[in-house]
Amino acid sequence: MYFFEWGFWQVCVEAKRKKGHETNRHNHLKKIDVYESDAHDSQAAAQESVSQTPKARGPVYVFDDVALEMRCGTSEAKRGLVTILTLAVMTVVLIEFLLAGSLIVSAIEILLTKSNAVYGHDLLLAMFLGSLASAASWFYLKYGLRFTRLEMFTSRHLLIRFNHKTQQVYLHRPSYCGGIMTLPWKGVTSSGAGERYSIAGGVGVPLFLYWSARVTDTLHPVSVWVGKAGNNQAELRDEWEFIRRFMDEGPQSLPRPRITSHFPWPWQAFTPQFEGLTQYFRHASRGIKIGLLLIWPAFVIIGMGHWASLLLCWKPRWPKLIRQAGLPGKPVPPQTTLASYPAHIQERLRANAHLWAVRPGKRPEKKPKTAARKHT
Incomplete structure (x- = not known):
């Protein structure tokens, strides 16, 4: 299900509201303060090694000397409703x-x-x-x-392709979720780069990658959730290390991952319901395990809906320029910029650029809390 990607893109291109009718999400975004030092630190952390056991948990669709292609997008387990x-x-x-x-x-x-x-x-x-x-x-x-169209009559999966030769990252999304993009590898930040940048301890969420508006050159940031939901932060660090080494060092020293077919097999619809829950099920009490057995028909119904969704979608296909990127004698795809969008989308991105403004300099240190005066 592409609800998160669709919602985030709607925020980026949302038309300006009349005075007094600003949306809550815009009001919330205006309160987020991001400083240049924050962006610099997170990008530097993404270049460091964080694990000695790199591992791609999948699904992986392509792995060769040029490209690493994986499934991306969040709420895959909810697909089917x-x-x-x-x-x-x-x-x-x-x-x-x-x-x-x-x-x-x-x-x-x-x-x-x-x-x-x-x-x-x-x-x-x-x-x-x-x-x-x-x-x-x-x-x-x-x-x-x-x-x-968030899960039917559209691309079967959102894809992310890492190209070691061109040092670029490609996103394959429907146009209503932002469309196909070409992003630079340098400048990415990751929730797997360390405990400081982890999200919910890595439990129940996939690996999160982020490019700030300054890096993308499109006046809006880009975020993407990669692979399966994690059971813990260590799994996400291993997966991030796999991606980082592929891009920075190449595939030679990495274990070959299991390649997943794009064909919509039935088990591809049922297994996502249990992503990120392995440790929870393993340590759950007997009562919870019995309860899960009692509600198994719900899992079957959601799985059937998920499978129907996959059958009613089509295999995503990259443009020829991206498919051939990194091969000898083939051109390097140009990075996506503001000029890559239609005129009306450019206008809205400009109007909403203030939402992603980065404050110059370093984040000021928090003032120590003073003890409250005692009342006599």
Whole structure:
């Protein structure tokens, strides 16, 4: 499910609201203070070794002398909920259209045979069902389709490709999530770079990569969640070290990861539900384990929805320029800049650039808290 990526892109390109109607998310973002020293420290930390056991937990789709390609995106385990709701709505609307059509055909047959049978109520019921189905279809196409496309009728997965030869990182996302981007390797920051930059201790979240607005040259930052959700911070450090060594040193000294197929096998829909929960299940009490056994039908239903989502999507395909990047004699893809976007998107990115402004200099030290005066 691409809800996080879609929501973040909406923040970046959100149209300016009238005075007094600013959104809560913009008000929240304005309170975040980022200093040049913070960006410098996090980028420097991302260049250091953090593990002696590099490991790619996957899914990995490509691993060779040039490229390392992995799945990215968050909330993969939640994928399927929107699909179940969408298919339910589509089924109801389709049944209404079929019933209306059946009633109309029945009325036409009565007219053609000049039978004395009454058909007026059939026509009225057909008009009612047809109107109801048409109204539901209009409402869905106007308001619901945008959410359906977060996990159906779109790219099967979000992808991230690291290119050792060109020292670039490529993101494959639908246009409504920011589109395909070419980013520089230098300047990336990672939640696997150390405890200081970890998120929730690495439990239940994938590896997080971030490029600030100054690095991207697009007036907005770029964030991406890579691979599976972690059980602990050590797993994310191992995965980050694998990526870092691939980009900085090459694939020669790295263990070859298991390559995953893009074909939507059923187990690819069920296993994400348990990502990042291995240690939790292992140390859970007997009562919790019994409870999980009792609710297993819910896991099956969500897994079936997830699989339907994969089947109703298509394999993502990179542009030829990116597929051939790093090969002998092939050009290096240009980095994505503000000019790479359409004019109306450039205008909105400029209007929202203040949200990602970085303060110059070093973050001021916190003043020591003074003891409160004692009241007599």
